[in-house]
Amino acid sequence: MIFRYDINLKGTIRKEKRISLRGIRCFCILAFLAVLLVSNTITASTYIVSAKSDDYSIQSAINKAREGDRIIVKSGTYPERLNITKKLIIIGVDTGEGLPVVDASEKRSAITLFVDGIWLEGFTIANSGSSWQDSGIKVFSDNNLIRRNVLNNNSYGIYLRDSANNKIESNTAKGNDVGIALQSSNDNMILNNFAANNSFAGFFFGNSRNNTIRNNTGQTNAWVGFLFNDTENSSIQGNTATGNANAGIWLLNSRCNQIKENNVSNGPIFGFVLDASINNTLSGNTAYRNLDGISMDISSSNIIIGNNVSSNMFGIYLDRSNMNLIYLNNFLGNGRHVYSYNSSNQWNLDKSCNYLYKSMMRYSDHIGNYWDEYEGIDEYESGIGKIVYCNQFIMDRSPLVSRKEFYQIIPALSFP
Numbered sequence: 001m002i003f004r005y006d007i008n009l010k011g012t013i014r015k016e017k018r019i020s021l022r023g024i025r026c027f028c029i030l031a032f033l034a035v036l037l038v039s040n041t042i043t044a045s046t047y048i049v050s051a052k053s054d055d056y057s058i059q060s061a062i063n064k065a066r067e068g069d070r071i072i073v074k075s076g077t078y079p080e081r082l083n084i085t086k087k088l089i090i091i092g093v094d095t096g097e098g099l100p101v102v103d104a105s106e107k108r109s110a111i112t113l114f115v116d117g118i119w120l121e122g123f124t125i126a127n128s129g130s131s132w133q134d135s136g137i138k139v140f141s142d143n144n145l146i147r148r149n150v151l152n153n154n155s156y157g158i159y160l161r162d163s164a165n166n167k168i169e170s171n172t173a174k175g176n177d178v179g180i181a182l183q184s185s186n187d188n189m190i191l192n193n194f195a196a197n198n199s200f201a202g203f204f205f206g207n208s209r210n211n212t213i214r215n216n217t218g219q220t221n222a223w224v225g226f227l228f229n230d231t232e233n234s235s236i237q238g239n240t241a242t243g244n245a246n247a248g249i250w251l252l253n254s255r256c257n258q259i260k261e262n263n264v265s266n267g268p269i270f271g272f273v274l275d276a277s278i279n280n281t282l283s284g285n286t287a288y289r290n291l292d293g294i295s296m297d298i299s300s301s302n303i304i305i306g307n308n309v310s311s312n313m314f315g316i317y318l319d320r321s322n323m324n325l326i327y328l329n330n331f332l333g334n335g336r337h338v339y340s341y342n343s344s345n346q347w348n349l350d351k352s353c354n355y356l357y358k359s360m361m362r363y364s365d366h367i368g369n370y371w372d373e374y375e376g377i378d379e380y381e382s383g384i385g386k387i388v389y390c391n392q393f394i395m396d397r398s399p400l401v402s403r404k405e406f407y408q409i410i411p412a413l414s415f416p
Contacts, residue, residue, distance in 0.1 A: 044066075044068045044069050044070060045065065045066065045069045045070070046069070046070045046071075046072060047061040047064065047065060047069065047070070047071045047072070048071075048072045048073075048074070049061050049071060049072070049073045049074065049078075050073075050074040050076065051074065051075070051076025051077065051078065051100075052074075052076070056076070056078065057078070057080060058071065058073055058078050058080060058082055058090075058102070059080055059081075059082055059083070062082065062083075062084060062085075062086065062088065062090075065086060065088055066086070067086050067087050067088075068087060068088070069086075069088055069089070070088070070089040070090075070091070071088060071089070071090045071091070072091055072092075072093060073090070073091070073092045073093070073100045073122075073123070074092075074093060074095040074100060075093075075094055075095045075096060075097035075098055075099070075100055076097065076100055076101070077100075077101045077103055078100060078101065078102050078103065079103045079105055080102065080103075081102075081104050081107065081108060081109065081110055081111070081112075082102060082110065082111045082112070083112050083114065084111065084112065084113050084114060084115070084118055084120075085114045085115055086115060087115055087116065087117040087118060088118060088119070089118075089119040090118070090119065090120050090121075091119070091121050091122050092121065092122035092123040092124075093122060094122075098124070099122055099123055099124045099150060100122075100123055100124070101123070101124045101125075101126060102123055102124070102125045102126070103126050103127050104125075104126070104127050104128045104129065104134075104136075104154075105127055106127050106128070106129055106130065107129050108128065108129045108131075108134055109128050109129070109133075109134050109135045109136070109137075109138040109159075110125045110126070110127070110128050110135070110136050110137070110154070111123075111125060111136065111137045111138070112137075112138045112139075112140070113137070113138070113139045113140065113141050113144055114140055114141060115141050116141045116142045116143045116144070117141075117143050117144065118141070118144045118145075119144070119145045119147075120137065120144070120145070120146050120147075120149070121145070121146075121147045121148050121149065122147075122148050122149065123149050123150070124149070124150040124152065125137060125149055125150070125151050125152075125154070125157075126151075126152045126153050126154065127152075127153050127154070128153075128154035128155050128156075129155065130155055131155065132155060133155070133156070133159065133161075134154065134155040134156070135154055135155060135156040135157070135158065135159035136149075136151040136152075136154035136156065136157050136158060136173075136176070137149065137151070137157070137158045137159070138156070138159050138161070139158070139159065139160045139161065139163045139166060140161055140162065140163065141163060142163055142164045142165050142166065143164075143165045143166065144163075144166045144167070145166075145167050145169070146158060146166065146167070146168050146169070146171065147167070147168075147169045147170055147171065148169075148170050148171065149171045149172075150171070150172045150173075150174075151171065151172065151173040151174070151176055151179070152174055152175050152176070153175050153176065154176045154177075155176065155177050155178075156176060156177065156178050156179075156180075156181050157171070157173030157176040157178065157179045157180055157181075157195070157198075158171060158173065158179075158180045158181070159178075159181045159183070160181070160182045160183065160185040160188065161183050161184065161185065162183075162184050162185060163182075163185045163188065164185060164186050164187045164188065165187050165188065166185075166188045166189070167188070167189045167191070168180060168188065168189070168190045168191070168193060169189070169191045169192055169193070170191070170192045170193065171193045171194075172193070172194045172195075173193070173194070173195040173196075173198065173202070174195070174196050174197050174198070175197055175198065175199075176198050176199070177198060177199050177200050178198060178200050178201045178202075178203075178204050179193075179195030179196075179198045179201065179202045179203060179218070179221070180193055180195060180202070180203050180204075181201075181203070181204040181205070181206070182204070182205045182206070182208045182211065183206045183207060183208070184206070184207045184208065185208050185211070186208060186209040186210050186211065187209075187210045187211065188208075188211045188212070189211070189212045189214075190203070190211065190212065190213045190214070190216060191212070191214050191215060191216070192214075192215045192216065193216045193217075194216070194217045194219070195216070195217070195218050195219070195221065195225075196217070196218075196219040196220055196221065197219075197220055197221065197222075198221045198222065199221075199222045199223075200221070200222060200223045200224075201218075201221055201223055201224045201225070201226070201227045202216075202217075202218030202219070202221045202224070202225045202226060202241075202244070203216060203218055203225070203226045203227070204227045204229075205226075205227070205228045205229065205231050205234070206229045206230060206231075207229070207230045207231075208230075208231055208232075208234070209231070209232045209233055209234070210232075210233050210234060211231075211234045211235075212234070212235045212237075213226070213234060213235065213236045213237070213239060214235065214236075214237045214238050214239070215237075215238045215239065216239045216240075217239070217240045217241075217242075218239070218240070218241045218244060218248070219240075219241070219242050219243055219244070220242070220243045220244065220245075221244045221245070222245050223244070223245055223246050223247075224244055224245075224246055224247045224248075224250050225239075225241030225242075225244040225247070225248045225249060225264075226239060226241055226248070226249045226250065227247075227250050227252070228249075228250065228251045228252065228254050228257070229252045229253060229254070230252075230253045230254060231251065231254040231257060232254065232255050232256055232257065233256050233257065234257045234258075235257075235258050235260070236249065236257060236258065236259045236260070236262065237258070237259075237260045237261055237262070238260075238261050238262065239262045239263075240262070240263045240264075241262070241263070241264045241265075241267070241271075242263075242264075242265050242266050242267075243266045243267065244267055245267075245268065245269070246267075246268075246269050246270060247267065247269065247270035247271070247272075247273045248262075248264030248265070248267050248270065248271050248272065248290070249262060249264055249271075249272050249273070250270070250272075250273040250275065251273065251274050251275065251277045251280060252273075252275045252276060252277065253275070253276050253277065254277045254280065255277060255278050255279050255280065256279045256280065257280045257281075258280075258281050258283075259272070259280060259281065259282045259283070259285065260281075260282075260283050260284050260285070261283075261284045261285065262285045262286070263285070263286045263288070264285070264286070264287050264288070264290065264293075265286065265287070265288040265289050265290065266288070266289050266290070267289075267290040267291070268290075268291060269290070269291045269292070270290060270291065270292050270295045271287035271288075271290035271292060271293045271294060271295070271312065272285065272287055272293070272294045272295065273292075273295045273296075273297075274294075274295070274296045274297070274299040274302060274321075275296075275297050275298070275299065276297070276298045276299060277299045277302070278299065278300055278301050278302065279301050279302065280302045280303075281302070281303045281305070282294070282302065282303070282304045282305070282307060283303070283305045283306045283307065284306045284307065285307045285308070286307070286308045286310075287307065287308070287309045287310070287312060287315075288308070288310050288311055288312070289310075289311045289312065290312045290313075291312065291313045291314065292312060292313070292314045292316075292317040293309040293310075293312035293314065293315045293316060293334065294307070294309060294315070294316045294317070295314075295316075295317045295319075296316070296317070296318050296319065296321040296324065296343075297319045297320065297321065298319070298320050298321060299321045299324070300321060300322050300323045300324060301323050301324065302324045302325075303324070303325045304316075304324060304325070304326040304327075304329060305325075305326075305327055305328050305329065306328050306329065306404060307329045307330070308329070308330045308332070308404075309329060309330065309331050309332070309334065309337075310330065310331075310332035310333050310334065311332070311333045311334065312334045312335070313334070313335040313336070314334065314335065314336050314338075314339050315331045315334035315336070315337040315338060316337070316338050316339075317338075317339050318338070318339065318340040318341065318343040318345065318393075319341050319342070319343065320341070320342050320343060321343045321345070322343055322344050322345060323344070323345065323346070324345045324346070325345070325346050325349075326345055326346065326347050326369065327346075327347065327348050327349055327367055327368055327369055328367055328368075328369065328400075328404050328407065328409075329369045329370070329404065330369075330370045330372075330403050330404050331369060331370065331371050331372060332370075332372045333372065337371060337391075338391070338393050338394050339393060340393035340394060345394070347368055347369060347389075347394050347395065347396040347397075348366045348367060348368035348369070348396055348397050348398040348399075349366045349367050349368075349398070350366065351366070352364045352365055352366055353365075353366075353367060353409055353410075353412070354409070354410040354412070355367065355383075355407050355408060355409045355410060356407070356408040356410065357381075357382060357383035357402075357406060357407060358383070358402070358406050359406075359408065361381075361382070362410070363380075363382040363383070363384075365382060365384045365398055366384075366397060366398040367384070367398055367400070367407065367409070368384070368389065368396040368397065368398035368399045368400060369389075369396055369399060369400060369404075370399070370400040370401075370402065370403050370404055371389050371396070371399055374389050374399050374400075374401070376388075376389070376399060376401065378401045383400060383401055383402055383406060383407060384398050384399070384400065384401070385398075385399045385400070385401050387399075
């Protein structure tokens with residue numbers, strides 16, 4: 001029990017009064033709830049930055065803002081470099097004169113993200129410094145959203161270093177050295193970006209794992225559309241690489257990636273390149289009008305399945321590449337479908353598989369590839385030619401008599 005003394009105004013005698021612990025406990029709980037109520041009423045603030053106002057510094061607004069605040073930037077040119085050290089929403093809006101421009105004046109990086117959870121959208125970002133790590137947007141943190149920005153005349157347009165779980169979406173990178181680059185960065189999503197006319201690569205990935213690269217375009221870059229160096233367990237799907245000077249999609253020292261449904265075309269040299277790369281799967285891709293549709297150098301144990309390889313000078317060019325499984329592909333209108341130097345590979349399944357032919361009959365056989373000049377007989381109308389397809393470089397023991405689209409492999413049932 002706790003005691004409190006009250007003064008009796010009618011006399012000088014003090015009377016003792018008891019207060020229960022239950023009352024004190026109720027009072028503390030009510031006070032705590034009141035504090036919570038007050039704290040929950042605190043809302044995020046919005047700052048509006050305009051190049052026409054007296055204080056038009058974006059960095060000044062960043063410095064004033066609290067975690068969770070929003071900064072809206074109007075059209076205009078802002079000659080400053082931004083260091084974002086708080087979790088903020090920073091959005092540029094076109095108020096009639098185009099997206100706001102952050103101009104680094106060729107000094108270091110234009111915008112650097114140091115903390116997690118930043119949302120950066122709607123800026124033109126230009127003129128970073130020229131050292132190899134200077135960037136339009138440089139990211140050292142995780143869980144950021146970088147969307148709808150335009151990157152011009154930077155060393156890197158967007159550069160992620162040791163960063164994870166970021167979403168890089170719908171950005172345009174033109175006239176940089178590299179459009180979008182990831183170094184030692186895992187579990188990121190690179191979606192719907194456009195990289196063109198960069199002096200080296202549209203997209204570069206180095207020493208990175210488990211990334212998703214989907215529906216991007218790398219066009220007319222001076223070296224390569226997409227370059228993956230020491231890349232592992234990534235999904236490379238639905239991308240387009242056209243007119244890049246040396247290669248469309250290039251994997252170097254990379255393994256266990258899924259390269260699926262990409263379109264690589266009109267390259268003066270290479271379409272797809274596997275260079276010292278193992279255990280990758282190329283499926284459902286299109287290689288059209290390149291010198292080499294698919295080029296493999298010192299690469300083994302890869303699976304090449306279900307691709308359209310057409311109108312290239314060399315459909316597949318193999319150099320010191322062995323134990324690759326190549327089947328269910330279309331080879332159409334190439335100057336030479338296959339050139340193989342010091343390489344030994346498998347051109348049909350070594351085991352029978354179940355498949356539907358022309359969506360009607362079910363068969364079981366060793367499926368090979370479709371070669372447009374093959375003239376063998378389909379004795380059993382199963383879609384597999386009776387005569388082996390053979391030239392000086394390869395032997396396909398189960399050539400297809402129709403294009404791959406007429407064959408549907410039925411997955412084997414698995415039992416516990």
